[in-house]
Amino acid sequence: MERIDLYQMHWPAEDGTPIEEYWRTLLDLKQEGKVRAVGLSNHNVAQLEAAERIGHVDTLQPPFSAIRRETGAELLPWCRAHGTGVIVYSPMQSGLLSGRFSAERAAALPADDWRSRNADFKGEALERNLALVDAFGPVAERHGVSVAAAAIAWTLAWPGVSGAIVGARSPAQVEGWLAAATLELTPEDMDEIAHAIDWTGAGAGPVRPAALDSSRIWRSGSPRRRWGFRAG
Template sequence: MQTRQLGTTTIQVTPILMGTWQAGKSRWVGIEDQDSIAAIRAAVDAGITTIDTAEIYGEGHSEKIVAEAVSDIRDRLVYVTKVFPTHLQHGQVLTACENSLRNLQTDHIDLYFIHWPSGAFDSKVVPIEETMTALLKLKEQGKIRAIGVSNFSQAQLAEAANYGRIDSLQVPYSLFWRYVEQEAQAYCIEHQITIFAYSPLAQGLLTGKFGPQHQFDSADNRASNKLFQGENYERAQAALSQLRPIAERKGITLAQLALAWITAQPQTVAIAGARNAVQVQDNAQAAQVTLSESERSAIDEIGRGVTDHLDDNPLLWNF
């Protein structure tokens, strides 16, 4: 699988990343560790060398599963993890990083994100300068190679960039969720910041596997996903019926079509989570799909049948 440059660094990331939120188990149902390990190994076998996790995913469990799956081939991989907003004071950042290094069984993290802005989830408000100072110290020590911010607005991203180089912005971004295009995308293009699209399949909605009457277990985070609710869900189902013929003509799945579309956007790579090896292999094949200009335009128009009706709140869930 061909790789792409991360921001202005020498780090190369794959256009499809292995997402491991599910591996943490928290806020998911029906997840088994051995399935997660097999999925991560299958991702590497399929050419995906970039693995995304976070300290909050199962309170470190996801990071530990990543280590169990691929620590023997760490030198071939790019590790991405995140510090939660409850750990953004200077000393807390340093401690959180050490914990993640231990969980991942590695001596460095290739890309370390601030997971959410300070103050999120009722966390203590910490000046971004303090957090960035800690991250820059970790970078100087060689414990992290690059810095990213996740779920930041364009204004918050620009403020963080006042204190140090930001090489990636991670946000929810899919054919059905496109708030990043309103302002932050242009900023990222101008400043050579790689966009990491999370939930690029709209948490499975864009695979087409969920029917009109589907209901999630209340313990599943997707029960709070706005796209699975009311008229948004109805519009998404209508859009999927229009996307299917395009995928069928190309001989690919809906998931592959959606991933090909998102990775064709400027400076954008996709974090695709998967429960098992079969899903991973399907996702990885999207890297080989090429969309013509007319196909991208048609897909874009279909997607706007969903996004044009969303409200102004960029948060994907009603948490």
């Protein structure tokens, strides 16, 4: 390869290195032609602002799902305003929104699986999350897709989201959610899911995109969407 297409700082530096220093390094790599675009992952708005003052942030990679919705509050609007592409990760919330998870499966998770120690997979939080998964069922059925595809399409329906990184362990899993690439959720679908989030109390963050600019909000099937793939 002559250059890397996209190079991102995955987490803020934990050794005290200021963002101005490592962001300048990434911008230098872009200026030298070694990478086409540079971005940040798991950074907040204040950190994005600090980086943008030095040079443009091409992309942001945050967690985002119908359970973990905080990204929709400030990060997505900031990225839209600054022309920063957003590649969300964990849109199925580590399997919870796949439509194949259950309380029994959660209880049987082995000790070496980090999910066995995660609050989303235990007690009342798990009950709320699984109730939300059930609410995705009718939406998925209307469109003839899997619950997983509907959950991924929900993230892609938000303005500012450019693509989603989805993990798979087998070709069958890929086939189960691939329909999300062309699925266009309707305003009624989004309202139904928002109401389900409200009454289940699952997760945290805004339950729907802002009502403005509706001509763009609901076009989750935009041809400009791109997918990210990873193993596992």
